[in-house]
Amino acid sequence: MKPVAIIGGGITGLTAAFKLTQVGIPVTLFESTDRVGGVIQTVRDRDYLAECGPNTILETSPLIGELISDLGLEERRIYSSDQAENRYIVRDKRPVKLPRSPLAFLTTPLFSYRAKARLLAEPFIRRAPADVEESLAKFVRRRLGREFLDYAINPFVAGVYSGAPEQLSVREAFPKLHALEQRYGSLILGQVLGARERKRSGNVSKQNAPKFSFDQGLGTLTDALGQRLKEQIRTGQAIGKLIKQNGAWSLGQAGEHSGVLLALPAFRLAEMQVTCESKPISLSMLAGIQYAPVASVVLGFRREDVKHPLDGFGALNPEVEQLNSLGTIFSSSLFPNRAPLGQVLLTSYVGGLRAPHLVSKTPDELCKLVMADLKTVLGVNGEPTYRHVFVHRRAIPQYDIGYGRFKTFMNDLEKSVNGLFFAGHCRDGVSLIDSIISGHEAADRIANHLKKTN
Numbered sequence: 378m379k380p381v382a383i384i385g386g387g388i389t390g391l392t393a394a395f396k397l398t399q400v401g402i403p404v405t406l407f408e409s410t411d412r413v414g415g416v417i418q419t420v421r422d423r424d425y426l427a428e429c430g431p432n433t434i435l436e437t438s439p440l441i442g443e444l445i446s447d448l449g450l451e452e453r454r455i456y457s458s459d460q461a462e463n464r465y466i467v468r469d470k471r472p473v474k475l476p477r478s479p480l481a482f483l484t485t486p487l488f489s490y491r492a493k494a495r496l497l498a499e500p501f502i503r504r505a506p507a508d509v510e511e512s513l514a515k516f517v518r519r520r521l522g523r524e525f526l527d528y529a530i531n532p533f534v535a536g537v538y539s540g541a542p543e544q545l546s547v548r549e550a551f552p553k554l555h556a557l558e559q560r561y562g563s564l565i566l567g568q569v570l571g572a573r574e575r576k577r578s579g580n581v582s583k584q585n586a587p588k589f590s591f592d593q594g595l596g597t598l599t600d601a602l603g604q605r606l607k608e609q610i611r612t613g614q615a616i617g618k619l620i621k622q623n624g625a626w627s628l629g630q631a632g633e634h635s636g637v638l639l640a641l642p643a644f645r646l647a648e649m650q651v652t653c654e655s656k657p658i659s660l661s662m663l664a665g666i667q668y669a670p671v672a673s674v675v676l677g678f679r680r681e682d683v684k685h686p687l688d689g690f691g692a693l694n695p696e697v698e699q700l701n702s703l704g705t706i707f708s709s710s711l712f713p714n715r716a717p718l719g720q721v722l723l724t725s726y727v728g729g730l731r732a733p734h735l736v737s738k739t740p741d742e743l744c745k746l747v748m749a750d751l752k753t754v755l756g757v758n759g760e761p762t763y764r765h766v767f768v769h770r771r772a773i774p775q776y777d778i779g780y781g782r783f784k785t786f787m788n789d790l791e792k793s794v795n796g797l798f799f800a801g802h803c804r805d806g807v808s809l810i811d812s813i814i815s816g817h818e819a820a821d822r823i824a825n826h827l828k829k830t831n
């Protein structure tokens with residue numbers, strides 16, 4: 378059997394390639410850079426461990442457990458500490474714990490009495506017509522009120538998408554939230570009633586899912602996949618052409634393939650020249666997918682130079698607080714071995730759609746911006762003992778209003794062009810677990826296709 382070509386060696390492409398080899402389907406994975414992992418990049422320097430991209434995986438699906446067990450990584454997985462359940466939101470430049478129980482909600486200073494009373498009215502607000510595509514901001518203002526948008530959803534969206542609630546589509550970016558309203562007529566009722574269904578399916582909601590990494594960071598996962606697939610991986614190969622002729626695929630170089638999986642960012646998909654039985658197919662419409670830029674600024678400090686107890690996952694900065702950064706993860710509180718004894722490690726994010734111009738600053742300037750926030754919010758006094766800055770110019774795709782047309786375009790092409798498949802963060806969701814599920818499901822679709830055609 379000719380191998381399947383997997384284009385893109387991020388977690389999506391790696392997962393798909395691994396799953397296909399497990400069922401005996403030959404693959405070749407092409408990656409343009411000199412390493413696999415994509416945006417997952419762990420840097421170990423002295424006794425500091427910095428994540429340039431993602432920090433944690435949410436265990437919402439049993440598929441991730443299977444992947445870890447198949448790779449023999451169970452012993453190396455580390456769940457976040459119990460204190461990571463605490464999340465802080467900054468209000469009046471001070472970190473305030475996000476309430477985790479109805480009683481804590483009633484007493485929290487994070488929301489005013491008016492905002493709390495407004496939330497209690499949520500189950501009585503009528504659902505929007507199913508065919509209306511609303512922005513996340515409009516949806517939240519309508520169901521939960523303005524203050525909830527400013528002090529809960531706005532910072533949360535900065536943490537997940539680095540995006541803008543006024544532009545994100547609630548149906549595309551938060552499909553479960555949209556479905557809760559459509560199905561139960563209320564987010565609060567839907568949360569309670571939906572829990573039973575999730576229990577039956579074995580899935581866990583994102584807010585209740587355990588979070589984990591590995592002893593040597595998330596790079597452990599992609600390194601292990603890279604190791605298992607080392608015979609199949611070709612690094613330093615940027616693929617720009619796909620040609621299907623007489624039923625077989627070629628990539629503008631030697632060798633034929635039985636199918637192609639594109640596991641690439643949208644801006645790379647858009648550049649791909651595809652020809653199917655002598656007819657050109659343009660993917661350029663995918664250039665319309667907007668990406669948010671993000672700079673990760675990882676700083677180490679002596680423990681005594683930070684006043685805050687750092688007893689949580691991190692602190693998110695609402696836009697109305699007018700700080701320089703989007704928020705900070707308390708990395709060394711989440712997992713062990715992130716900083717030397719007596720020190721702490723903090724990972725802050727700058728830019729996003731809130732302030733995209735900031736990612737063009739120099740590393741020194743970015744550190745200064747973050748230091749100013751850390752001083753105000755967490756009471757950081759001393760100079761950093763460690764710093765690592767990494768800029769993602771096009772980090773996270775924005776599932777904005779109208780995003781459905783991009784997904785429909787990819788789905789329709791998969792149906793109409795035999796042997797061409799799409800997966801990854803611009804098709805199936807922006808979190809790591811979404812990418813892992815996406816790679817897994819793409820492998821199933823490819824295996825089914827090959828069964829039918831061979």
Ligand SMILES: Cc1cc2nc3c(=O)[nH]c(=O)nc-3n(C[C@H](O)[C@H](O)[C@H](O)COP(=O)(O)OP(=O)(O)OC[C@H]3O[C@@H](n4cnc5c(N)ncnc54)[C@H](O)[C@@H]3O)c2cc1C
Pocket residue numbers: 384385386387388389390407408409410413414415416417429430431432433434435614615616617640641642645671673769772773800801802803806807808809810812
């Ligand atoms: C700063 C940041 C923080 C994040 N934090 C989290 C988090 O904590 N938790 C979470 O769940 N998610 C997080 N995410 C999201 C998550 O990391 C991504 O959605 C996921 O890793 C995307 O994987 P992917 O394989 O789809 O894409 P990518 O990782 O982008 O991989 C695509 C690969 O394709 C390669 N490529 C590009 N063009 C070509 C070509 N022409 N030929 C061959 N190869 C090519 C690239 O070099 C790259 O290796 C974060 C993302 C960023 C940027």
